Amino acid sequence: MFEKGYYLRNEGDKVDNLMDMLKEKLKEKGYKLTPQRRATLDIIIDNQGQHLNTEEIYALVKEKCPEIGLATVYRTLQLLDEMQMISKINLDDGCSRYELNDHDEDHQHHHLICESCGTIIEVELDLLEHLEEEIEKNHDFEIKDHKVKFFGICSKCR
Amino acid sequence: MFEKGYYLRNEGDKVDNLMDMLKEKLKEKGYKLTPQRRATLDIIIDNQGQHLNTEEIYALVKEKCPEIGLATVYRTLQLLDEMQMISKINLDDGCSRYELNDHDEDHQHHHLICESCGTIIEVELDLLEHLEEEIEKNHDFEIKDHKVKFFGICSKCR
DNA sequence: TGTTTTTTGTCAATCATTTCTAATTTTTAT
DNA sequence: ATAAAAATTAGAAATGATTGACAAAAAACA
DSSP states (O other), X not given: XXXXXXXXXXXXXXXXXXXXXXXXXXXXXXXXXOXXXXXXXXXXXXXXXXXOBHHHHHHHHHHHOTTOOHHHHHHHHXXXXXTTSEEEEEOSSSSEEEEEOOOOTTXXXXXXXXXXXXXXXEEEOOTHHHHHHHHHHHHTOEEEEEEEEEEEEOGGGO | OOOGGGGOOSHHHHHXXXXXXXXXXXXXXXXXXXXXXXXXXXXXXXXXXXXXXXXXXXXXXXXXXXXXXXXXXXXXXXXXXXXXXXXXXXXXXXXXXEEEOOOOTXXXXXXXXXXXXXXXXEEEOOTHHHHHHHHHHHHXXXXXXXXEEEEEEOGGGO
């Protein structure tokens, strides 16, 4: 009747929910949900909104899973991205950052990047869909995704 | 009376015009217009719309300026970017690409990237300015620039 | 239980980019 | 002009993020 998400009560439920989702997606492709993969997704869930980079994720995962190797974290992040559990974001700061995917279709968001302090603010932007339709017509191009970044100065830095 | 651009007749004029612009901007900051810098900008002008990466630019510049070093090209591209003569574009293909800046305020454009063949199509998008105003109000964020990428499948790949 | 497959950790390799250095060119002061 | 100072360069070495190779460990399978 309802989507799984409707029953969410607390953080624990949310983790379980996402972890189940990952398990299913992995199984579809013949992959396994290992402790390392579990720990990595855990960290990303625990730090939602943080836009952690690979090294930062590695350091945090290492606390709970000290024997893990950096290459495994790289491989796992790649896998989580393929499984569409997370998204890679490029802030032109020389490394890849990741954020947890929102599995709600309507909750599109993009980033405001402060050129002064580096803060990242998330903005919801449904208004882009108008544009997409127009572009699809004008250029005969089938749009699957988009990435939008706004650069400027945040309120604190003025 | 008119902007310099109004008198443009042909490619040669255009190169001269942009080169003069660069010379001025460099002088403002106390930099010099060296043959290497001149050759690099020349190549980018000659290949407008190509979105060349650093190695490609290096190879082309080397034809006219064989003694140039790769590091110089990197430094020069950085400088041209600072001087706002060119823009760095990141297509998530592991290297930086550059395009000549359009010095016409109204000619904003962004990129459609085909996930199948890698083609880059340029789209004009004035419509984003509405969004910017709204964001500036809602988030008290002063927007200076934005980057938009659309990913999908181009007409040839369908 | 033994065999195959997947995943892992370690370490080496890669690739784009930056830094270092001494040499060269250009500017400036004399 | 000409010597000293400053900017720029080429080439090589260093860096830093990411990937690849490989043998060992873990899990699935037969």
